[in-house]
Amino acid sequence: MDGDLLLPALEQLGVTGIPTGWGAELGPPEFDGAVIRTASDYIDDPAGFRAWCVRTASRMPLANPADIVTWNSDKRYLRDLEGAGVATVPTLWVEPGESLGAVPWGRFVVKPAVSAGARSSASYSGSPLTRAREHVAAITAPGGVAMVQPHLPAIDLEGEVGVYVIGGEVSHAIRKAGVLRPGAPPTSDLSLGHRQRVVPDLVGEEHARFARAVLDRVPGGADRLLYARVDVARGERGELLLLELECIEPRLFLEHAPARAGAVAAAFAGWLARAAGGVGHNGCR
Ligand SMILES: Nc1ncnc2c1ncn2[C@@H]1O[C@H](COP(=O)(O)OP(=O)(O)O)[C@@H](O)[C@H]1O
Ligand SMILES: [Mg+2]
Incomplete structure (x- = not known):
């Protein structure tokens, strides 16, 4: 750890x-x-x-x-970042009191706006939308906001890349395998996330530039952050899209980048x- x-x-x-x-x-x-x-x-x-x-x-x-x-x-922060010009995963937002209408994607994901470890998240394919609608209702009924996104094939093929920016410097990166299997019901705990395969990754210039651009658009500016992880996935055309920005509790996975421990400690x-x-x-x- x-x-x-x-x-x-x-x-x-x-x-x-x-x-x-x-x-x-x-x-x-x-x-x-x-x-x-x-x-x-x-x-x-x-x-x-x-x-x-x-x-x-x-x-x-x-x-x-x-x-x-x-x-x-609350992942509605993604709307602020999108409004500021960040390319994010396309998302339909379903607020409490609303229900899920038509979905423009053949394969799609339903997840809550407040989540971690892929909790209460699941992937669906096509119609009927009965189970997806039930899932959305289970999120919104107690006052939550549901997110509906296209299921990005690249996440299953190559995973998502998490780029760590610590003390203003791009530090290291990890690659996380996709965890949502079509037909698998949403989990009520963080077990999917805990079982997610994580491997070290090199930080390429494309990802580093993307991560810096995301942090520049955080309210008040990037300088206010001691640490952040920028999770990036590829869209249908190979473009980089922001899946999640973690400014609260990103596990650093220093065991995958032990040489970075000194620099991270120095930043702290x-x-x-x-x-x-x-x-x-x-x-x-
Ligand atoms: N649009 C999507 N397409 C494919 N897989 C997804 C999509 N959104 C989420 N996932 C999978 O679910 C996991 C958890 O979703 P994420 O948005 O990172 O929320 P959190 O990590 O806060 O639970 C991701 O790591 C990814 O494997
Ligand atoms: Mg995540």
């Missing part, structure tokens, strides 16, 4: 990282700053998580900033020194 490499690398820079669950009341003098790490269970209580971020940020520096976490916790330590005024030596995740 990330901590196995990250915590010793931080220690070498004089920063003690203390893994802590979110929800705890954290602040000085024990902690000088907090870096959110693996917190995907926030999707069970997004409002509680957002409130905790705001509370924590009122006591000490938090990365990423609480308003970015709030914005990024540099952020802490700047944000906490140069006196801090404790962090948490």
